[in-house]
Amino acid sequence: MRASVQPLILVVEDETDLVTLLTYNLEKEGFRTRAAYDGDEGLLAAAEQRPDLILLDWMLPHKSGLEVCRQLRRSSKTRDVPIIMLTARGEEGDRVRGLDSGADDYITKPFSTTELVARMRAVLRRSAPAMAQESLAFADVSMDLAAHRVRRAGRDVHLGPTEFRLLRHFMQHPGRVFSREQLLDIVWGHDVYVEPRTVDVHIRRLRKALNNDDSDPDVIRTVRSAGYALDANPD
Incomplete structure (x- = not known):
């Protein structure tokens, strides 16, 4: 969120009354x-003026919200913009697909404006840059917190906002095991309900981004029945 400026929210939704x-x-x-009002228009609007957060409908004309989300995450201009997916699809598999496409949160229609605004504020707080330390390093992974940049073994690693926060927390506490519930409280916040399985989705995305190929050791250790930890020797 940019200081002293009202956050700009891009609403990508084809229902005129809801907009x-x-x-x-x-x-x-x-x-x-x-x-x-459609996916292509949403991509153009985000590229023209970078929003602070995007509310993105799943079912859009011409291009689905899932594909729009993937394209936003691939663009250097919008890869770090928080995205909340709006959809009438409430099944767990649909929620996981939405998160896998790059969304930071997911809210099912019909929803209350009060809940939506609470989730938006929580996502905006979580996406604000961390201020104390400017850089972190662990093994061959480095984080420039001021520039919001991650590198591993000299190559750039492109992370979404949630994966960035997860990695930052792990790098601030290397070797310590965190349960899914602890990570939900720390990374997502106490004031928003998120299912524990959501953590697994974002850990998988973080691993995929960090591990460029099979030659990269996996620095995220899964501890059965306990959670996850950052470990240079996960085996």
């Missing part, structure tokens, strides 16, 4: 808004 309702309520809560 009107969201725009009214979000602006009443102190946000600026911009609307896009």
Whole structure:
């Protein structure tokens, strides 16, 4: 969130009535808004003016929200922008697919504006850069917190906002095992309900980004029935 400027929220949604309702309520809560009514328009809007957060509908004309999310994550301009997926699809498998595509949170329609705003504020707080230390290092992994940049063995590692926060926490506490519940509280926050399985999805994405190929040792250790830890010798 940019200091002293109202956060800009890009609403990518094809239901005109819902866009009107969201725009009214979000602006009443102190946000600026911009609307896009299909996937291509949403991608263009995000590229033209980088938003602070994107509310992205799953079912969109021309291009699905999942594909829009993947393209946003591939772009250097928008890879770090928090994304909340809005959808009528409430099955667990759908939630996992949404998270796997790069979304940071997932809310099922119909939803209350109060809950949506609470989740948005939580995501915006979590995505704010960490201020105390400017860099962290562990084994061949380095993090520049000020520049929001990660490198491993000299190559750039591209992470979404949630994976960045997970890695930052692990690197601040190397070797310590954290349960899924602890990671949910630390990385996602106490005020938003997120299923424990969500942690597994983001750990998998973090591993995929860190491990460029089979020659890279996996620095994330899974501790059965306990959780995860950062470990230079996970075996």
